[in-house]
Amino acid sequence: MAEIKEHTIKSRAAIIGHPLHPLMIHFPVAALMALVASDLGYILSGDPFWARVSLWLAGVGAFGGWIASIAGIIDLVTVKGIRRLVNGWSHAIIAVMMLSLASLNWLMRFSDTDLILPWGFAVSLVTSVMIALAGWLGGRLVYEHAVGVELEK
Template sequence: MPSPYVPYSPSKAAIAGHTIHRLLTSFPIACFTLALATDIAYWRTSNLMWLEFSAWLLLAGITVGVVAAVFSAIFYLVRYGTRALRLGWTAAIGTLIVLVLAFFNNLVHATDGWTAIMPWGLALSALTVLAMLVTLWLGASLAYGPGTGGRTYD
Protein backbone atom coordinates (compact mmCIF):
# COMPACT_ATOMS: atom_id res chain seq x y z
CA MET A 1 0.00 0.00 0.00
CA PRO A 2 1.45 3.42 -0.90
CA SER A 3 2.33 5.82 1.88
CA PRO A 4 -0.21 8.60 2.54
CA TYR A 5 2.68 11.00 3.05
CA VAL A 6 4.04 13.13 0.24
CA PRO A 7 7.82 12.64 0.07
CA TYR A 8 9.88 15.47 1.50
CA SER A 9 10.87 18.01 -1.12
CA PRO A 10 12.67 21.09 0.12
CA SER A 11 11.28 24.47 -0.80
CA LYS A 12 13.20 26.49 -3.33
CA ALA A 13 12.35 29.67 -1.40
CA ALA A 14 14.43 28.74 1.63
CA ILE A 15 17.51 29.89 3.47
CA ALA A 16 19.58 27.15 5.12
CA GLY A 17 16.64 24.76 4.78
CA HIS A 18 14.11 27.09 6.44
CA THR A 19 11.35 28.65 4.35
CA ILE A 20 11.33 32.43 4.17
CA HIS A 21 7.90 32.81 5.73
CA ARG A 22 8.96 30.67 8.71
CA LEU A 23 12.02 32.86 9.24
CA LEU A 24 9.98 36.06 9.02
CA THR A 25 7.27 34.74 11.34
CA SER A 26 9.67 34.62 14.28
CA PHE A 27 9.95 38.40 14.45
CA PRO A 28 6.23 39.21 14.94
CA ILE A 29 6.00 36.39 17.49
CA ALA A 30 8.72 38.03 19.55
CA CYS A 31 7.29 41.54 19.08
CA PHE A 32 3.73 40.66 20.09
CA THR A 33 4.90 38.64 23.09
CA LEU A 34 7.20 41.45 24.24
CA ALA A 35 4.39 43.98 23.72
CA LEU A 36 2.33 41.99 26.23
CA ALA A 37 5.30 41.97 28.62
CA THR A 38 5.81 45.73 28.29
CA ASP A 39 2.08 46.32 28.82
CA ILE A 40 2.30 44.34 32.05
CA ALA A 41 5.38 46.35 33.04
CA TYR A 42 3.49 49.59 32.36
CA TRP A 43 0.50 48.36 34.35
CA ARG A 44 2.78 47.63 37.33
CA THR A 45 5.02 50.74 37.14
CA SER A 46 3.07 53.48 35.25
CA ASN A 47 6.34 54.42 33.52
CA LEU A 48 5.56 55.88 30.07
CA MET A 49 8.68 54.26 28.62
CA TRP A 50 6.84 50.90 28.61
CA LEU A 51 3.91 52.43 26.71
CA GLU A 52 6.29 53.65 23.99
CA PHE A 53 8.02 50.27 23.82
CA SER A 54 4.66 48.54 23.39
CA ALA A 55 3.57 50.84 20.59
CA TRP A 56 6.84 50.40 18.66
CA LEU A 57 6.87 46.63 19.20
CA LEU A 58 3.33 46.38 17.86
CA LEU A 59 4.18 48.48 14.81
CA ALA A 60 7.30 46.43 14.03
CA GLY A 61 5.42 43.15 14.54
CA ILE A 62 2.58 44.22 12.25
CA THR A 63 4.96 45.39 9.52
CA VAL A 64 7.01 42.19 9.42
CA GLY A 65 3.88 40.11 10.02
CA VAL A 66 2.27 41.43 6.84
CA VAL A 67 5.41 40.60 4.85
CA ALA A 68 5.49 37.11 6.40
CA ALA A 69 1.80 36.64 5.58
CA VAL A 70 2.46 37.50 1.92
CA PHE A 71 5.32 34.97 1.72
CA SER A 72 3.18 32.42 3.52
CA ALA A 73 0.30 32.94 1.09
CA ILE A 74 2.66 32.45 -1.85
CA PHE A 75 4.06 29.27 -0.28
CA TYR A 76 0.55 28.01 0.51
CA LEU A 77 -0.76 28.56 -3.02
CA VAL A 78 2.29 27.10 -4.81
CA ARG A 79 2.71 23.89 -2.85
CA TYR A 80 0.09 21.31 -3.91
CA GLY A 81 0.12 19.42 -0.62
CA THR A 82 -0.76 22.46 1.45
CA ARG A 83 -3.58 23.55 -0.86
CA ALA A 84 -5.28 20.22 -0.27
CA LEU A 85 -5.66 20.81 3.46
CA ARG A 86 -8.45 22.77 5.10
CA LEU A 87 -6.11 23.47 8.00
CA GLY A 88 -4.24 25.89 5.74
CA TRP A 89 -7.25 28.16 5.43
CA THR A 90 -7.79 28.06 9.17
CA ALA A 91 -4.16 29.07 9.78
CA ALA A 92 -4.44 31.84 7.19
CA ILE A 93 -7.58 33.24 8.81
CA GLY A 94 -5.89 32.97 12.21
CA THR A 95 -2.93 34.97 10.90
CA LEU A 96 -5.28 37.68 9.63
CA ILE A 97 -7.06 37.76 12.99
CA VAL A 98 -3.73 38.18 14.81
CA LEU A 99 -2.69 41.03 12.52
CA VAL A 100 -6.06 42.79 12.83
CA LEU A 101 -5.99 42.46 16.63
CA ALA A 102 -2.44 43.84 16.71
CA PHE A 103 -3.48 46.74 14.45
CA PHE A 104 -6.37 47.72 16.71
CA ASN A 105 -4.10 47.25 19.71
CA ASN A 106 -1.64 49.66 18.15
CA LEU A 107 -4.45 52.20 17.65
CA VAL A 108 -5.37 51.86 21.33
CA HIS A 109 -1.72 52.33 22.30
CA ALA A 110 -1.61 55.56 20.26
CA THR A 111 -3.91 57.25 22.77
CA ASP A 112 -2.56 59.07 25.77
CA GLY A 113 -1.24 57.74 29.07
CA TRP A 114 -2.94 55.30 31.40
CA THR A 115 -6.00 54.85 29.19
CA ALA A 116 -3.77 53.56 26.38
CA ILE A 117 -2.99 50.41 28.35
CA MET A 118 -5.63 49.97 30.99
CA PRO A 119 -7.84 48.06 30.42
CA TRP A 120 -8.15 47.70 26.63
CA GLY A 121 -4.47 47.79 25.61
CA LEU A 122 -3.53 45.04 28.04
CA ALA A 123 -6.59 42.97 27.12
CA LEU A 124 -5.90 43.32 23.38
CA SER A 125 -2.24 42.38 23.89
CA ALA A 126 -3.25 39.25 25.79
CA LEU A 127 -5.87 38.38 23.18
CA THR A 128 -3.33 38.90 20.36
CA VAL A 129 -0.84 36.56 22.03
CA LEU A 130 -3.55 33.97 22.67
CA ALA A 131 -4.72 34.08 19.04
CA MET A 132 -1.09 33.93 17.93
CA LEU A 133 -0.47 30.77 19.96
CA VAL A 134 -3.51 29.05 18.45
CA THR A 135 -2.43 30.10 14.95
CA LEU A 136 1.12 28.88 15.59
CA TRP A 137 -0.20 25.51 16.64
CA LEU A 138 -2.32 25.31 13.47
CA GLY A 139 0.62 26.46 11.34
CA ALA A 140 2.94 23.85 12.85
CA SER A 141 0.33 21.16 12.23
CA LEU A 142 0.12 22.34 8.64
CA ALA A 143 3.87 22.54 8.04
CA TYR A 144 4.74 19.16 9.53
CA GLY A 145 1.55 17.22 8.98
CA PRO A 146 0.83 14.53 6.43
CA GLY A 147 0.49 15.55 2.81
CA THR A 148 2.32 18.86 3.09
CA GLY A 149 5.66 17.94 1.62
CA GLY A 150 7.30 18.77 4.92
CA ARG A 151 9.16 16.47 7.23
CA THR A 152 6.94 14.27 9.31
CA TYR A 153 8.16 12.85 12.57
CA ASP A 154 6.18 9.73 13.28
Protein backbone atom coordinates (compact mmCIF):
# COMPACT_ATOMS: atom_id res chain seq x y z
CA MET A 1 0.00 0.00 0.00
CA ALA A 2 1.22 3.48 -0.82
CA GLU A 3 2.29 5.86 1.88
CA ILE A 4 -0.13 8.57 3.01
CA LYS A 5 0.93 12.01 1.94
CA GLU A 6 2.11 14.48 4.54
CA HIS A 7 -0.78 16.90 3.97
CA THR A 8 -4.51 16.39 4.13
CA ILE A 9 -7.23 17.40 1.72
CA LYS A 10 -10.17 18.82 3.63
CA SER A 11 -13.75 18.23 2.55
CA ARG A 12 -15.95 21.26 1.89
CA ALA A 13 -19.15 19.22 2.27
CA ALA A 14 -18.60 18.61 5.98
CA ILE A 15 -20.16 19.25 9.37
CA ILE A 16 -17.70 20.24 12.10
CA GLY A 17 -14.87 18.85 9.99
CA HIS A 18 -16.56 15.48 9.34
CA PRO A 19 -16.97 14.79 5.59
CA LEU A 20 -20.59 14.06 4.66
CA HIS A 21 -20.07 11.85 1.61
CA PRO A 22 -18.47 8.90 3.45
CA LEU A 23 -21.13 9.24 6.14
CA MET A 24 -24.04 9.12 3.68
CA ILE A 25 -23.05 6.20 1.44
CA HIS A 26 -23.51 3.31 3.87
CA PHE A 27 -27.27 2.80 3.56
CA PRO A 28 -27.41 3.08 -0.24
CA VAL A 29 -24.47 0.69 -0.59
CA ALA A 30 -26.05 -1.79 1.85
CA ALA A 31 -29.40 -1.57 0.04
CA LEU A 32 -27.89 -2.15 -3.40
CA MET A 33 -25.77 -5.07 -2.17
CA ALA A 34 -28.76 -6.62 -0.37
CA LEU A 35 -30.70 -6.25 -3.62
CA VAL A 36 -28.69 -9.14 -5.08
CA ALA A 37 -29.79 -11.37 -2.19
CA SER A 38 -33.45 -10.34 -2.41
CA ASP A 39 -33.40 -10.96 -6.17
CA LEU A 40 -32.06 -14.44 -5.48
CA GLY A 41 -34.84 -14.91 -2.92
CA TYR A 42 -37.41 -14.03 -5.57
CA ILE A 43 -35.77 -16.16 -8.27
CA LEU A 44 -35.52 -19.22 -6.01
CA SER A 45 -38.92 -18.96 -4.31
CA GLY A 46 -41.10 -17.04 -6.75
CA ASP A 47 -42.63 -15.32 -3.70
CA PRO A 48 -43.81 -11.77 -4.62
CA PHE A 49 -42.65 -10.62 -1.16
CA TRP A 50 -39.06 -10.74 -2.43
CA ALA A 51 -40.02 -8.74 -5.53
CA ARG A 52 -41.41 -6.00 -3.24
CA VAL A 53 -38.30 -6.11 -1.07
CA SER A 54 -36.17 -5.77 -4.21
CA LEU A 55 -38.23 -2.80 -5.40
CA TRP A 56 -37.72 -1.01 -2.07
CA LEU A 57 -34.02 -1.86 -1.88
CA ALA A 58 -33.48 -0.63 -5.44
CA GLY A 59 -35.30 2.63 -4.63
CA VAL A 60 -33.48 3.25 -1.36
CA GLY A 61 -30.15 2.46 -3.02
CA ALA A 62 -30.72 4.67 -6.05
CA PHE A 63 -32.27 7.68 -4.30
CA GLY A 64 -29.95 7.48 -1.29
CA GLY A 65 -26.96 7.16 -3.59
CA TRP A 66 -27.93 10.26 -5.57
CA ILE A 67 -28.36 12.22 -2.35
CA ALA A 68 -24.95 11.05 -1.09
CA SER A 69 -23.43 11.94 -4.44
CA ILE A 70 -24.32 15.61 -3.92
CA ALA A 71 -21.75 15.84 -1.12
CA GLY A 72 -19.19 14.00 -3.25
CA ILE A 73 -19.78 16.30 -6.22
CA ILE A 74 -19.43 19.37 -4.00
CA ASP A 75 -16.04 18.10 -2.84
CA LEU A 76 -14.94 17.12 -6.34
CA VAL A 77 -15.71 20.46 -7.96
CA THR A 78 -14.80 22.81 -5.09
CA VAL A 79 -11.64 21.25 -3.63
CA LYS A 80 -8.63 21.73 -5.89
CA GLY A 81 -6.69 18.90 -4.25
CA ILE A 82 -9.44 16.40 -5.08
CA ARG A 83 -9.94 17.74 -8.61
CA ARG A 84 -6.28 17.01 -9.36
CA LEU A 85 -6.58 13.33 -8.43
CA VAL A 86 -7.27 10.75 -11.12
CA ASN A 87 -8.72 8.54 -8.37
CA GLY A 88 -11.26 11.27 -7.54
CA TRP A 89 -12.49 11.54 -11.12
CA SER A 90 -12.47 7.77 -11.59
CA HIS A 91 -14.46 7.29 -8.40
CA ALA A 92 -16.99 9.92 -9.50
CA ILE A 93 -17.41 8.55 -13.03
CA ILE A 94 -17.88 4.95 -11.86
CA ALA A 95 -20.30 6.09 -9.14
CA VAL A 96 -22.42 8.04 -11.63
CA MET A 97 -22.51 5.05 -13.99
CA MET A 98 -23.42 2.77 -11.09
CA LEU A 99 -26.17 5.12 -9.85
CA SER A 100 -27.55 5.37 -13.38
CA LEU A 101 -27.79 1.58 -13.52
CA ALA A 102 -29.34 1.48 -10.04
CA SER A 103 -31.95 4.04 -11.13
CA LEU A 104 -32.71 2.05 -14.29
CA ASN A 105 -33.01 -1.07 -12.14
CA TRP A 106 -35.54 0.63 -9.87
CA LEU A 107 -37.55 1.95 -12.83
CA MET A 108 -37.66 -1.52 -14.41
CA ARG A 109 -38.93 -3.06 -11.19
CA PHE A 110 -41.41 -0.23 -10.61
CA SER A 111 -43.05 -0.86 -13.97
CA ASP A 112 -42.94 -4.69 -14.11
CA THR A 113 -41.73 -7.29 -11.61
CA ASP A 114 -41.40 -9.82 -14.45
CA LEU A 115 -38.24 -7.96 -15.47
CA ILE A 116 -36.40 -9.15 -12.35
CA LEU A 117 -35.34 -12.27 -14.22
CA PRO A 118 -33.04 -11.97 -16.10
CA TRP A 119 -32.55 -8.21 -16.57
CA GLY A 120 -33.09 -6.89 -13.04
CA PHE A 121 -30.84 -9.54 -11.53
CA ALA A 122 -28.14 -8.94 -14.16
CA VAL A 123 -28.22 -5.19 -13.52
CA SER A 124 -28.08 -5.84 -9.76
CA LEU A 125 -24.94 -7.96 -10.22
CA VAL A 126 -23.23 -5.38 -12.46
CA THR A 127 -24.19 -2.63 -9.99
CA SER A 128 -22.68 -4.57 -7.08
CA VAL A 129 -19.40 -4.99 -8.97
CA MET A 130 -19.36 -1.26 -9.74
CA ILE A 131 -20.05 -0.49 -6.05
CA ALA A 132 -17.00 -2.56 -5.12
CA LEU A 133 -14.85 -0.71 -7.67
CA ALA A 134 -16.14 2.73 -6.60
CA GLY A 135 -15.58 1.77 -2.95
CA TRP A 136 -12.03 0.67 -3.67
CA LEU A 137 -11.31 3.97 -5.43
CA GLY A 138 -12.96 5.90 -2.59
CA GLY A 139 -10.78 4.00 -0.13
CA ARG A 140 -7.70 5.00 -2.10
CA LEU A 141 -8.78 8.64 -1.81
CA VAL A 142 -8.94 8.31 1.96
CA TYR A 143 -5.99 6.02 2.69
CA GLU A 144 -3.51 7.12 0.02
CA HIS A 145 -4.41 10.78 -0.47
CA ALA A 146 -5.80 11.59 3.00
CA VAL A 147 -9.01 13.11 1.61
CA GLY A 148 -11.14 14.16 4.58
CA VAL A 149 -8.62 12.78 7.06
CA GLU A 150 -6.88 14.76 9.78
CA LEU A 151 -3.37 13.41 10.27
CA GLU A 152 -1.69 13.45 13.67
CA LYS A 153 1.30 15.75 13.87
